[in-house]
Amino acid sequence: MDEATNEQYRRALEAAHRYALGWLESVRDRPVRPELDVDGVLALLEERLPQEGAQPDDVVEELAAAAEDGLMAMGSPRFYGFVIGGTYPAALAADWLVSAWDQNTGSRQPTPATAAVEEVAARWLVELLGLPAGSGVGFVTGATMANLSCLVVARDAVLRAVGADPAAGLQHGPVVRFLAGDAVHTSVVLAGRIAGLGAPRTVGADAEGRIDVGGLERALGDGEGPAIVALQAGDVHSGAFDDFSAAVDIARRHGAWVHVDGAFGLWAAASPRLRHLTRGLAEADSWATDAHKTLNVPYDCGVAIVRDEAAMTASLGAHAAYLPVVASIADPYDRVPELSRRARGVPVWAALRSLGRDGVGRLVDGLADAAAGLAAGFSRIPGLEVLNDVVFTQVCLAAPDDAATAALGEWLRAEGTVWASSSTWRGRTVVRFAVSNHGTDAEAVRRTVDAVRRGADALGIR
Numbered sequence: 045m046d047e048a049t050n051e052q053y054r055r056a057l058e059a060a061h062r063y064a065l066g067w068l069e070s071v072r073d074r075p076v077r078p079e080l081d082v083d084g085v086l087a088l089l090e091e092r093l094p095q096e097g098a099q100p101d102d103v104v105e106e107l108a109a110a111a112e113d114g115l116m117a118m119g120s121p122r123f124y125g126f127v128i129g130g131t132y133p134a135a136l137a138a139d140w141l142v143s144a145w146d147q148n149t150g151s152r153q154p155t156p157a158t159a160a161v162e163e164v165a166a167r168w169l170v171e172l173l174g175l176p177a178g179s180g181v182g183f184v185t186g187a188t189m190a191n192l193s194c195l196v197v198a199r200d201a202v203l204r205a206v207g208a209d210p211a212a213g214l215q216h217g218p219v220v221r222f223l224a225g226d227a228v229h230t231s232v233v234l235a236g237r238i239a240g241l242g243a244p245r246t247v248g249a250d251a252e253g254r255i256d257v258g259g260l261e262r263a264l265g266d267g268e269g270p271a272i273v274a275l276q277a278g279d280v281h282s283g284a285f286d287d288f289s290a291a292v293d294i295a296r297r298h299g300a301w302v303h304v305d306g307a308f309g310l311w312a313a314a315s316p317r318l319r320h321l322t323r324g325l326a327e328a329d330s331w332a333t334d335a336h337k338t339l340n341v342p343y344d345c346g347v348a349i350v351r352d353e354a355a356m357t358a359s360l361g362a363h364a365a366y367l368p369v370v371a372s373i374a375d376p377y378d379r380v381p382e383l384s385r386r387a388r389g390v391p392v393w394a395a396l397r398s399l400g401r402d403g404v405g406r407l408v409d410g411l412a413d414a415a416a417g418l419a420a421g422f423s424r425i426p427g428l429e430v431l432n433d434v435v436f437t438q439v440c441l442a443a444p445d446d447a448a449t450a451a452l453g454e455w456l457r458a459e460g461t462v463w464a465s466s467s468t469w470r471g472r473t474v475v476r477f478a479v480s481n482h483g484t485d486a487e488a489v490r491r492t493v494d495a496v497r498r499g500a501d502a503l504g505i506r
């Protein structure tokens with residue numbers, strides 16, 4: 045490249061580097077909530093595409109200036125919304141390299157470096173999560189796409205098992221029964237609909253959201269034909285884990301495929317202390333998880349894992365005369381529903397390499413410890429109650445009545461020390477704390493409990 049182009053890259057990346065560090069260094073102490081809403085940011089952006097372009101570094105400056113006050117400090121150790129995760133330095137830096145390298149990591153032959161790094165990351169993940177060696181791993185955008193990928197593989201496999209040809213279309217095969225517990229995540233429902241399975245038939249759940257295994261047994265016995273059962277590792281409200289041993293056992297007796305949505309909970313398997321929550325989970329057929337949540341890599345990265353790699357490539361593999369094939373080894377695009385994609389497994393490699401096996405265990409334990417610390421602190425505040433059994437990283441908090449709980453959620457989000465989302469659980473309004481940032485330490489817990497106490501005082505909750 046000529047000197048002028050090099051200079052443009054240098055200046056644009058230096059501007060981005062400066063702003064990125066400024067953001068990262070402010071994220072711990074700035075108010076968690078954004079200062080501006082969407083309309084506020086829109087007012088700072090050009091309404092019409094200007095006729096003339098601009099210098100790359102000026103573009104970066106303009107973007108950063110317009111965005112600054114509309115950014116949520118999602119990387120704050122006191123951000124508890126949804127299930128988000130932070131980002132580790134090694135993972136973030138690796139993600140920058142992925143952008144600079146710009147490798148379309150679909151096939152092994154043209155992009156050997158990123159394909160190899162992803163293969164190692166895949167192997168490490170399978171080992172770390174205690175899943176069967178040799179499982180197929182696909183790096184997708186998130187757990188929703190991971191759920192979809194796995195359900196498509198499941199659908200085709202159960203159809204093939206009864207002699208139907210999935211490629212002929214669902215309209216030519218028997219109905220595939222799709223079952224889940226009542227607390228099934230909306231992502232699995234969406235994935236089921238996209239996969240042509242429809243929303244799952246729900247078979248019940250206990251108070252914490254664990255699938256009712258008796259209900260599952262009845263539902264499976266109540267019909268016949270191919271079936272897929274979706275289980276859950278980590279309920280978004282309670283953090284609860286299904287009884288995998290019992291559920292898999294029942295599903296096996298009915299010849300059903302077992303899929304596990306473990307978007308954040310699958311990581312419990314990486315902790316010697318919390319692994320017991322996942323007992324029996326490795327007996328399933330497929331697993332969906334996120335790296336952008338618990339593992340703290342930057343958005344976006346989900347992981348689809350299927351025990352039978354051949355079934356995975358049979359459903360998701362792509363073939364065309366112009367696409368290179370290396371021997372009989374599956375390519376990255378044979379394990380995801382995409383052809384072109386960034387090397388999103390590379391930041392996973394970097395996060396795992398920087399943590400090591402013990403570090404991942406400590407990360408997961410730290411998140412669970414913080415959740416336990418929040419629950420202990422909250423329950424000492426008069427008038428407040430933790431509704432769930434805090435077994436993992438989720439804490440649902442409630443005041444004596446729904447209106448007060450809703451007001452507490454709003455007070456907290458406006459005050460800015462913490463950010464937690466409001467939800468409804470077991471028919472009650474709750475403020476929901478999901479611990480998923482590696483920086484959520486004892487100090488963050490103390491400041492969070494303190495903010496909740498101030499909110500409860502200000503609102504006269506007792």
Ligand SMILES: *Cc1c(COP(=O)(O)O)cnc(C)c1O
Binds near residue numbers: 186231278346
């Ligand atoms: C977040 C989440 C999903 C969806 O994951 P995305 O990465 O947002 O697509 C699915 N299931 C559970 C339990 C989740 O927490």
